[in-house]
Amino acid sequence: MGSSLRQSAAWLHTWSGLVVGWLLFFVFVTGTAGYFQHEITRWMRPEQPLVQPQLHAQQDLRRMTALGLARLEQVASEASSWRITLPNASAGGRSWQEFGVRWQQVPEPGHDFGASFTERLDPLTGAVRLGEPEPRATAGGYGLYRMHYVLHYMSYEWGMRIVGVCTMLMLIAIVTGVITHKKIFADFFTFRPGKGQRSWLDAHNAISVMALPFFLMITYSGLVFFLFTYMPAGRELLYGSGPAGNESFYDELFEREGHKHVAITRPTVDVAALVVQAWEHWGEGQVASLTIERHEGEPTEITIARANGGSLDIWNPPTLRFDAATGQALPAEPRVGGEAVRTQSVMLNLHEGLFAGIWGRWLYFVVGLLGCAMIGTGLVLWTVKRRKRHLAAGLEGSEPLGVRLVERLNVATIAGLPLAVAAYFWANRLLSVEMADRAAWELHALFAVWLGALFYALARPLARAWVELLWGCSLVYALVPVLNALTTNRHLGQSLLARDWVFAGFDLSMLALAAVFAVMAVKVRRRVMPIQASAQHMPQTALGKGAV
Structure with missing residues (x-):
């Protein structure tokens, strides 16, 4: 050492x-x-x-709140909690939330939570959105x-x-x-x-x-x-092993209390006015959802949650709480x-970038x-x-087997894995929509191409394997937007006109990656191919003697 x-x-x-x-x-x-x-x-x-733009106007919030309450009163009159999700995007558009409702039934004896149900609603009429592809x-x-x-x-x-x-x-x-x-x-x-x-x-x-x-x-x-x-x-020594030990550990860690959920009814207070109050407090487009629930021995409460605003504490999002009978503001819930x-x-947020x-x-x-x-x-x-x-x-020419093996694994991993990821996107567009286990076969395609890249790297001269696989990466990434245009109606031009930045951004990112791999292929070819031509008796010298 x-x-x-x-x-x-x-x-x-x-x-x-x-x-x-x-x-x-x-x-x-x-x-x-x-x-x-x-x-x-x-x-x-x-x-x-296509993702619809956020609805910011106060009248939109009032209308959707009323429509959501009417739908919940109709289908979930005996539920233990109601939730109305308002159209919003989390920080940076990470995920899109559509207008909809969710309710949870009163738990059966011996259970902490009841069954839950979700519906997507039309933001203009409140009708359940059915029949969409x-x-x-x-x-x-x-x-x-x-x-x-x-x-x-x-x-x-x-x-x-x-x-x-x-x-x-x-x-x-x-x-x-x-x-x-x-x-x-x-x-x-x-x-x-x-x-x-x-x-x-x-x-x-x-x-x-x-x-x-x-x-x-x-x-x-x-x-x-x-x-x-x-x-x-350490944890098993203090709390025991198995499901019971895990539950005991998490109960203490998250300071869970034995609140029993009971059935709720539609609040008498003007809920829409409370939503508008939260809108004015947080700013335009920041109201994510409202929840109505009641615990045994406590009054019914309304909790309005803010859209993800970049907080590092994901377990305690910003909320406003109100008494469902009087509309009076309640103290913030304990952290x-x-x-x-x-x-x-904080660690999870930093790692995931949430x-x-x-x-x-x-x-x-x-x-x-x-x-x-x-x-x-x-x-x-x-x-x-x-x-x-x-x-x-x-x-020269007597390198150990280990060195030659590492060289081939490098080619298969550094150039072959990106090729396999592109194959994953290709499989999504080429596999039949009705195919059984379709999602699994998308991943099978990724690993099959990756394995094929390994065999290719083993079979070809080292320098040629590097150059050819890098050019292959460039080609398949450049063709992803073309394949998308041929198999769907969501081609790059249509996405740009509709300002659908997710589809447009994906296609543009594929083209950018294709350009990066093309540059890599050109640089590697300029360095290694002349060396190989001057030393044909030892093709393995490829990437070792050239410069970056």
């Missing part, structure tokens, strides 16, 4: 990063896509109608997002634990990387193109330092989420849980791509260093 701290840290940094580097690249790619999972899901369900079955953006912490084709518990081990090794790699590079901040401002190994190291250092706080935050917070999954002994819960909320607006989420997305680049340059640097040693020792 080395005789000094820096030498030991360098050894640990190298091997902790290499052993799980390909899986970490997968985690970063799918996790980065998760910052736009709702937008991806909407694109993958083209049957859904059913969107196609799809894994959507959530399918990509979910894989970044539980993988696929394995149980939830095993996937979570494997990702946890990889995350811990990444945290070790980050910390040891800081220790290893004593001039890391000076190196951040240094880039020497055309220098082979030195260029790859410069790129790796610059990318790593550029977003170092983000990498530390995203890695540490990812471990904190599943703390008691990775280390359950859920103690400092531990609020700390967890507080961020549209530009904040784009920043998360870009930094997530930098994380992919950091892992990719680190994996390539490992092979470049070892190939240089063999060349210096006059051992």
Whole structure:
């Protein structure tokens, strides 16, 4: 490992990063896509109608409140809670809420909650919205997002634990990387193109330092989420194991009280006036929903919730509470849980970017791509260093099997995985809408193409595999908007005219990614193909001797 701290840290940094580097690249790619999972899901369900603009006028709020109450009084006269969702978009348009109602039945004896029901209503007439085309079955953006912490084709518990081990090794790699590079901040401002190994190291250092706080935050917070999954002994010692122990733990953590829900009736107060009051208090377009419920021994209350305004505390959103009989303002509800819960909320918000607006989420997305680049340059640097040693020792063509295997895995992961993600979008448009297990087959297509990329990388000369797969990525991403136009009526021109920025933004993002991969393919070809032509007896030299 080395005789000094820096030498030991360098050894640990190298091997902790290499052993799980390909899986970490997968985690970063799918996790980065998760910052736009709702937008991806909407694109993958083209049957859904265009998003309507928010309704801001006071008369709109009054009308929809009255329509919602009338519908709930008609179908849920014995419910324990009513909720009216008003049209709104959360921070940055992360998800869209349509006008609708939801009610929950009075719990049966021995149960804490009753059955719940939801209806979407027409904002002008209050009629139940029926007969709209059913969107196609799809894994959507959530399918990509979910894989970044539980993988696929394995149980939830095993996937979570494997990702946890990889995350811990990444945290070790980050910390040891800081220790290893004593001039890391000076190196951040240094880039020497055309220098082979030195260029790859410069790129790796610059990318790593550029977003170092983000990498530390995203890695540490990812471990904190599943703390008691990775280390359950402490909780089980105090609360016991099994479902009963879990329930006891969460009851104390969230300070749950034994409130019993009882049936409610339509409030006598002017509920619409209270909604308008909240609208005036928070500003235009900020009212998300209102809830009417009653606990045994307490008066019926009305709670009006604000749309996601960027708060880091997701368990305690801004609300206004009123007495349903008098309309008198009630004190704010006690905050859920103690400092531990609020700390967890902040960590979850930082990791998921739930507080961020549209530009904040784009920043998360870009930094997530930098994380992919950091892992990719680190994996390539490992092979470049070892190939240089063999060349210096006059051992051309005798590289160990391990080096050759890592080179092929690098191609299949760094160039093959993006190709597989594009295939996921292609499958969404090409698979029959009536196909059984359609959502599962979208994911099958992703992994089938990824496996095919691995076989391709093993079969082709290394330099050609890099160039051809990168050009393949560019082509398939560029054709996603074309495929969308051929299979739906939601082509880019129509989306721009309708100002449907989700569909337009998705297609434009695909074109931007196609351009990025085209630039990568051109740069790699300029560096590696001349080298291969001058050393045909050793095609494996491809990416090692060229510069960035």
